[in-house]
Amino acid sequence: MHKKGFCLPKKEFGTLFTALQSFGEVIAPVKKDKFLRMEKIENPKEITWEGISWFSSKKYVFPEKQTLFKFKGEKTEKWNENPSPKVLFGLRLCDLNAFAINDKLFLNQKPKLPFYKKFRENLLLVGLWCDTPQDEYCFCDSMKLQHKYDLCLFDRGDNFHIKIGSPKGEKILKKLKLKAEDYEKELAKCEKKLNTTDIKKYFENNEIWKKGEKDCLSCGTCTILCPTCLCFDIEDESNLKGTCGKRCVQWDSCMYKDFTLVSGKHHFRGERLDRFKHRIFHKLDYFKEQFGESMCTGCGRCIRGCPTKIDWVSLINKGTSDK
Amino acid sequence: MKKKCSQTKNFIFSKNKKMAEDEIVFLPIDKISQQTEDQFLFRFKTTISHDPGQFFQCSLLGIGESAISICSHSENFFELSIRSVGNVTNKLCNLKKGDQIGLRGPYGHGYEMEQFHNKDMVIIGGGSGVAPLRGILEHLSKYREKFGTVEIFFGFRGEKDILFESDFEKWQKKDMSLAFTLSEEHKHPKAKKGFVTNILENLKVTKNKLIFLCGPPIMITNTAKMLLEKGFMKSQIYVSEERQMKCAVGRCGHCMIKGKYCCTDGPVFRYDELY
Structure with missing residues (x-):
């Protein structure tokens, strides 16, 4: 992990939110009927900052049901829609790594699934760092996760430290003109461990x-x-x-x-x-x-x-x- | 037999027409002949390079797709032997000459025949599993001098279930021995009663032999077990595996055998790759 990043006072979070909205609709963890779900939000106040969403966010790159092509008689017409750009906000490192893993299977080898690429290109992934495990089921520190995100937020009390993980993320953050700072934080230590060696x-x-x-x-x-x-x-x-x-x-x-x-x-x-x-x-x-x-x-x-x-x-x- | 899947170079029409990787091409059926009560042989005219043992995804729009192995070996056409057992194949078997079928492929890697030159070939097939093996036999007939002895052992259920019987004589004339069994009571003069394993008892074990095995799962398990007990090495046995295949390009996960994808790593595996 590199130390470098930027400092955003929490009371100015609205400016980041607006910058994210300029990319596309913001989808963030929201507590709703007992479950933490990823839902579209209009106001940063709706965000739930604790916990891990019940469902993963895979449906934003690979919907439950996706048309490959339509046909009429023997004429086929490929699915060629342009998905709307979305910001997935508040993803934990486990979910961010999941995107990288799915990319390996569906994006980085041929033949590609055409829709996957389109959905993936229209996503901005914004992480939220786990200082402590979210609950007793987490065991991410056994899985050698990597820093895979466009942007990632670290909670520092009154401020957020924001790290940039991709040119896409850099483009968004540049708009805010934030002060650079150095900060490093280890990933949460989970009680649950998985021994996968042999x-x-x-x-x-x-x-x-x-x-x-x-x-x-x-x-x-x-x-x-x-x-x-x-x-x-x-x-x-x-x-x-x-x-x-x-x-x-x-x-x-x-x-x-x-x-x-x-x-x-x-x-x-x-x-x-x-x-x-x-x-x-x-x-x-x-x-x-x-x-x-x-x-x-x-x-x-x-x-x-x-x-x-x-x-x-x-x-x-x-x-x-x-x- | 280590080779990355040969899909890209083998895609249909790759010689004369550019084809997107996942595109379906519609071809008219050139010829249909009935093989058994519920099995039909379809011929499609096209110049296409393929190895015996590869397969096509046959689709009927609105019904679905089905993976069918190629059972011929020619530069001018390919043949698919289709048994009416599911939604897609039921409908396929009701089509007529000239009707169009959507095809993509050929997929997977099959039998790379050049690797087997000078080897003694033992072909063992059961039921519809005879189909992919026929591709090998067609190749052997054409290039007979390049291979050693050829022994064929087939097993079918009853007299009316025998596949490619009209080819038997042609193969025997090319100096290939052929024996087959029928598991039901029968009056066929040439067939023995029983399972294919019954006629394998006298098969001699030599180091130069390669065994090509295809059939229903239970037949593959039992035959492979018997061959290993007889003293054949796992590396002498090639199996053509059957799995549910949806995408045929190693993504959907249906055809996984342990860590291998049957559609891209197979469907033809050397026995020691899997077990």
Whole structure:
């Protein structure tokens, strides 16, 4: 981390907010019916400064359902809309890293998903630094997160220290003419730790996974909440005659049995144990082999949101320390 | 058999027409022939370079897409053997000559035949799994002198389920031995009763043999187990895996086998790459 940044007195936060609004609509964490959600705001007073949003922000680059192309007869017309620019404000480092991870899969290798690039280019990511973990489910300091943001805010009491992470962020901040200052702060120390060093060894060691199998409902909540779970399905929609319609990409979940269904009614991951294991290994091992880093950012949403509170991090820690 | 997916150079029409990476091209069906009660062979005329074992995404707008492996090997056309088992394939099998099918591909990496020159080839297929192997056999027929001995073992359910029977004689004439089994009671003069593993018992193990395996999941598991027990090495066995494939470009996650994507790393894997 570099020390350099800028100082913004909190009472002048409105000026930053206006500068952000000049980029696009501002979406920030707002407490609403007990949940912290990312919602469009008009006034900085609406922002909730504590906590981590219940849902991740992945839908802003990869909507739940996205049209690939429309068709009429045999004529196809590609999706070619321009998404409106948005500022995602108050993202935690885990979510910021999730964007970088999703970029690896969908942006940095060919063929690209055309819509992903368009959504991504129209986003400004503004982080909010965690001095302390947001709750007992966070384990981000085990995940080697990096400084990936356009701008990031650090709370210093009466002031914000703002760091610039990209030319896009610099362009916005330049408008404010802030005083430069040096500041450094380590990421929050989480109580929850994940020991991922040699997870491969434990693939066949089913003792670790058995509790997961017992409690898992295959409901898919973990994959919906996860900021990097973007496995998808492709589906066609048409009118009754089938003469016109569209082909859509929509979120899917590897927790569902039919995810691996092939003809002959064979499920390649028909057992709950296999599905439970597959998701964790994709996060911690498979993705690492492909791209050199873990796919999990330690946001803890999959445990926080799990209806049976399966704490797979403890399962792994327990399994890997029993020696 | 380590090669990054050959997609970019092999995209349909890459020779004469520029094609965007994910674009669907509509081709008219040149020929349809019925193979079994619910399986049909579709031929499309086009100059296209492909390896046996690669696959196409066949789509019908408004219904969906389905991954179908190429079962021929020619410079002037390609053939797809499609069994009517799902939404897309049911509809596909009701089409007529001249109707258009949306195609993108060929995807994945298949059998790179140049690597197998001078090897003794053992082809083992079960049911519809015979289709991708037919591409190899077509290639072998054409370049027979470049390969060693060829043994073919097929397994089908019943007499009416035999695929590509009209090709059997042609292959045998090219000095390839062929035996097949039917698991149901039958009166076929050439077939043995049982599963394909039953006729593999006398297969001799030599170091120069390569085994090409494709079929239903249970057949692949059992056959591979038997071959390994007989003394073949994992590196001698190539399997063509079947998975649910949606995007075919290594994104959607459906076809993942452990850390590998069946659509881009496969569908043809050397056995030791996976297990």
